[in-house]
């Protein structure tokens with residue numbers, strides 16, 4: 001069966017997860033959700049099996065992803081899955097996203113979350129390299145199992161706890177509402193050499209380079225790609241990130257990140 005996986009990523013974890021699942025399923029097209037942001041309002045998926053792979057942001061799916069699911073025409077979809085990557089706690093992210101699928105006309109058949117290294121350096125420092133390695137190895141194994149279940153057409157619908165729902169309904173809602181202007185906390189210091197990688201990796205096309213410095217335009221998705229991929233570590237979020245490390249998935253480059261904005265992967269490998 002042909003599969004389309006729509007993905008969104010800030011630092012590569014979700015793209016790496018999507019790639020693993022695609023490799024296991026075969027005959028799968030990977031399409032970046034940012035590439036479809038400014039296209040026709042309704043999106044008819046070109047396959048009967050579809051998946052969405054993205055990070056958890058504030059105990060919910062990122063706003064750009066929720067808005068994308070709302071636009072999907074799910075009438076001809078036979079099987080839908082959602083894989084979230086997260087660093088510590090998902091709240092009710094899976095259940096609340098399932099609601100969005102149902103409102104769009106199709107219940108989610110399979111939902112799972114895979115723990116991966118944290119990229120949220122606005123919240124806390126990066127994990128030590130050996131811990132990141134262990135988390136990534138465990139994620140590989142989990143993704144393999146998940147892909148097998150998806151290939152077999154399994155159903156998995158977990159239930160969120162009341163505390164999970166409370167976190168999603170408060171933090172998730174706040175983040176979704178205010179995300180675009182949260183870039184007011186982003187700033188660049190004198191280490192910036194104007195290389196433009198921040199603008200390249202920004203999935204929201206929220207950054208332009210003016211006078212050799214990045215400028216943010218308040219369509220931010222707070223994915224922290226700009227902060228984490230800056231080779232000079234010149235971009236800071238508030239006053240806490242200056243002394244913190246930077247994270248991106250070891251296999252996912254800035255060029256890979258930028259590719260989620262173009263529709264060039266919108267093809268079946270074997271078509």
Ligand SMILES: Cc1cc2nc3c(=O)[nH]c(=O)nc-3n(C[C@H](O)[C@H](O)[C@H](O)COP(=O)(O)O)c2cc1C
Pocket residue numbers: 008009010011012013014015054055056057058059060085086087088089090116117118119120222223224249
């Ligand atoms: C703004 C923001 C909010 C986040 N919120 C959560 C969260 O609520 N729970 C969690 O476990 N991880 C959270 N994370 C961590 C990411 O979900 C995790 O590192 C994910 O694998 C990153 O995927 P990506 O590289 O595809 O962007 C957050 C990260 C960011 C940048």
